[in-house]
Amino acid sequence: MHHHTRIGFKSNLGAIAALAGSAVGLGNIWKFPYVAGTNGGGAFLLVYIFFTLAIGFPVMLAEFSLGRRSQQNAFGTFRVLAPDSKWLLFGSLSIIAASLILSFYGTVSGWTLEYVWLSLTNAFQGQHAEEVTSVFNAFLSHPYKALLWQIGFMALTAAIIMGGVQKGIERYSKIMMPLLFVIIIALCINSMTLTGALEGLRFLFLPKFSELTANSILSALGQAFFSLSVGMGILLTYASYLPKTDNLTTTSLKVIVTDTLVAILAGMAILPAVFSFGIDPQSGPGLVFLTLPQVFQGLPGGTVWAVLFFLLLTFAALTSAISLLEVPVAYLVEEKKLKRPTATLLATLVITVIGSFNTLSFGPLKHVKIFGMNIFDACDYLCSNILLPLGGILICLFAGWYLNKALLYSELSNDHRLKIRFFKLYIFILRYIAPVCIFLILLNVLGLLG
Ligand code: TRP
Secondary structure (H helix, E strand, C coil): CCCCCCCCCCCHHHHHHHHHHHHCCHHHHHHHHHHHHHCCEHHHHHHHHHHHHHHHHHHHHHHHHHHHHHCCCHHHHHHHHCCCCCHHHHHHHHHHHHHHHHHHHHHHHHHHHHHHHHHHCCCCCCCCHHHHHHHHHHHHHCCCHHHHHHHHHHHHHHHHHHCHHHHHHHHHHHHHHHHHHHHHHHHHHHHHCCCCHHHHHHHHHCECHHHCCHHHHHHHHHHHHHHHCCCCCHHHHHHCCCCCCCCHHHHHHHHHHHHHHHHHHHHHHHHHHHHHCCCCCCCHHHHHHHHHHHHHHCCCCHHHHHHHHHHHHHHHHHHHHHHHHHHHHHHHHHCCCCCHHHHHHHHHHHHHHHHHHHHHCCCCCCCCEECCEEHHHHHHHHHHHHHHHHHHHHHHHHHHHHCCHHHHHHHHCCCCCCCCCCHHHHHHHHHHHHHHHHHHHHHHHCCCCC
């Protein structure tokens, strides 16, 4: 088709680490426990798993097929596969949405850096729930501390992205991901020993369907998309770096299982502690930062655990943040012909400036409300609950209706070397089930379904 000196992932393991690195992030460890906490716990988990398998999986597979087919960035994919069509707008939307997500992702990632620092300096020693809470609140309302950490985090992200696909993305993901797994399992085991642990587990695993509202169903969908990194051209971009011999179906299943497992483990590590220390499971975005410092205090070698945990949370955030930054950077490099360093600097600068509003919305800009939410929550809501589902619908429609079926089949089957048994069902899901489901959920939450 066209000639490239495009560099892809070096090894299969590296590719999985990078993809899982994108999926596993703050979405699993920071967001999942509190979103589950505010949306009814067990019932939410069930709906979440259902959406992950029934909708997240087909959409992920579609993104994989598109990206690997086109060997292009999120915009270029539509330029190549759907030249001169309205689909190019969707390409642009992906670039914008990825940047917007990173703008608030950087906020929380900055918090994790502060918590690495606080843990290193033993700042939580001997503190009770109220003190831990007031430390967090004081940090958030400080005029610029959180902003400095956000800038630091964005600089780290940019440094990795400048290294490129193999020496940046792949290399760092391969180190961080296994470590993250070990730590979260260790924390989980520890949480089981807390008094009141059972109550936390019951909250997470016993469904109370009465607490499931239309909005929490939408949140489950948004959370599934957010956590899997689907809907906005990220996986599409990463998949363009996958070798042509990679089995896309098994790769996406591996990513999905890893991602869901880490979310459940994070819930099992955090929710028992929430109940054990009498913290409100509905505390929102601060939940992880309020509970874990107390868990660590009760542990022998607590400081070491605390440092390790927040460091690894930072790395989980980093491997996701780089996947988000790669979207605009690949776009600027391939479509606008900028040099990689220039593209990285430009994208990072713009995203950090937008992101500063998100960060400051917990402090100096606290009083600015959009539809009753602060800027951060509004930005998260717009991205997770509207743009990602919308992106999901568009991906389904594109892969299911616009794209030539034979072409999709040949990409999924590696040019007929693999047998794809459920192809008909897959097309049916892409064409009807997934887009209609997502659409209904969207309408419902926008109050248009009566
Ligand atoms: N999935 C990541 C997480 O769980 C966040 C993320 C990375 C993301 N890339 C994305 C979310 C693309 C949506 C779209 O933290």
